[in-house]
Amino acid sequence: MNLLPFAHALAARQDLPIPAWLFAWGASIVLIVSFVALSVAWRRPRFEETRWRPLGAGPSRVLLSLPVQALCGLVGVFLLGVAVYAGLRGTEAPDRNFALTFLFVTCWLGFPVLSALLGDVFRPFNPWRAVGRAAGAGFRAIAGQQPAHLAYPERLGRWPAAIGLIAVVWLEIVYGTSGGVAVGLEPEAAAVAALLYSGYTLAMMAVFGVEKWCDRGEVFSVYFGMFSQLGCFGVEDGRLGLRRPLAAATRWATPFGSAAVVIASIATTTFDGASEGPLKGGIETVFDWLSGPFALDTALRLTDTLFLAACFGMVGLVYMLGVRGMRSVHGAPSLQKLRVGFAHTLIPIALAYLVAHYFSLFVFQEQAQFTYLLSDPLGTGSTDLFGTASSGVDYTVLNANAIWYVQVGALVVGHVIGLMLAHDRALAYWPDYRDASRSQYWMLAVMVSFTCLGLYLLSYSNQ
């Protein structure tokens, strides 16, 4: 018998499945909310304009000043350096090594939520952007001219970021499941991947320009930036300002391939949830089938890769069905315009999926991050920088009920916000508001299926 290893290296604890009664309540609320939304919704678009207005000059001058930007950049580079060093030199135990928790929990799960609340906070700390800008400034000082960049091929749009996003999750939960044991991704592999990614990113920045690459291909900038569109803080013309919440999202998806980024986000979370749940049987079957011609870990990675790709295809298909449906409504704009125009309505769903699936992992693992992983980043027991090296994670801070309510609450709120954005966009696209409402039956079906899928994954007992 081949033991299938666990997907999550760090989670020595899993959430209990949500009970049937909560599932039923969640699904009912989703349906009722959706129905009410159809009947009482507004008739003029409200989010198409951001109504951005600057905050006082003081905060802008301080927060966006060159020294502060340089300092933030240095912090970013330093932390990336610590993570890579810990990965290369630290313990092999994933849960005792600073690298994995910092990269895959603190940053990968923390920045989406932080960005949605506070705006694009990753941007100043982005280590590659900082290095790229410093290099650009150095070039200007020495050569006395602007660096010449190639024009970015716009037909690629944000596809490099979408593929990169899948690659990050692939590294975390597919590549990491090697060896048939519950170890998962080795810190060293994560560090090597971070170095490779740094080389690739700096090269792309050199070729296409720092800001261009950050907006199109740099996975983390694009991904965290996407969530930052939901919040009310934004920088325009070098000034910090307040805008209407959610409004910035309506403009985010314009570059080609943006829909792929949101879909990739939903699909990867779905895969992570489903690979231990409803897909487990299928994965085992394909794995058995592939473990004939291939070595065990190759077969497992191949299997998981296939299922991850299938998740991406399925989520994309559901969205495309919704778009096709809307096209059939009287007065609809072109398919192309619809496909681009409604992609941003999935951002709240993507965030809801993240919160629902990783909330408890984040709360527990951050205790480790700020205690023993900070004091003993290598996990070798050789340092105790802040005197917290012997602390542990207190798992009693959250009980099962609290986790369940957050999970279901996140999905329902994400659903409602997604519906609001879709309704608003439809009002902007259809001249007649009744046609606009009719078109939204389709997006409603898309959202209900994603939200129900989310609930289903949470309720699925892998027993």
Place this chain on the structure above:
Amino acid sequence: MRNVIRTASALAAILAAFALVACGGSNDDQTEAVSGQLKALPGAPTGDQAVAGEATLERADGTTTVTLTATGLEPNSAYVAHLHTGGCDQGDPGGPHFKFNAEAGDEPPNEVHLEFRSGADGSGQARASSDREVPAGEAGSIVVHEADAEHHTAGEESGAEAVLVHEGHHHPEEPAPPAKIACAELEGGHAHGVSGEEAASRGGKVPAVVVRDGEPVGGVAELEYDAGEEVRFEVTSDVADEVHVHGYDLLQVIPAGGTVSFDFPAEIEGIFEVELEQRGLQIAELTVNP
């Protein structure tokens, strides 16, 4: 406007139906079946070494049905099969018989017995039903014995007892005890899903996780408790390592061939790994429900 409302209502109905289809099936505990391949045991008599077949245990609405099909038996012979609590891999295949009530007797309906005769082609099948449900994880295996003619003349129902008597009080002049000839693994020789309280009520038996050749026998054991209960289980291992209960963060050193026992209150809710720390090998999954 009325048109819009009508369309919206129709849509809501469609969505509700869709949601039922999409969201339904999360709670599929009405009927549940486990099955296992019947395999000849090492000590089987020469005539029975090619035994194969399948055993299935089905739980539905508080009842249990066990079916067994076998081939490769000795033609026209009597056999008896019992539901056991343990897995096929342990030293005494299947371990003790499964009993609905540990204090009560060892005959149906308190135990699950299947008696059957093989046909001329050496195949046979049997089926037994009970109006009680075998708790999840307790149906370890089905073990097939040879049934000798004597106790069948004494009475069909006392077959198992006769076997036990034969095994327990073996006299040289008596014929050899009917051998266990084949076993079908169902939920396997570990404490799959047995709650601590339940185990205690079954005569103080503590769930045991056995590691052999560096692997948990019968796969990752499942231990399930409600918050506030006392978690009790034992780990026996043929390799030296440390047993680590994650979440509760309990660690015990286990020597090769040694046994360690855990006893702690279930105060953290969730699903936790129990692993051999050095190997990074998961041996059990501890579930604590609120």
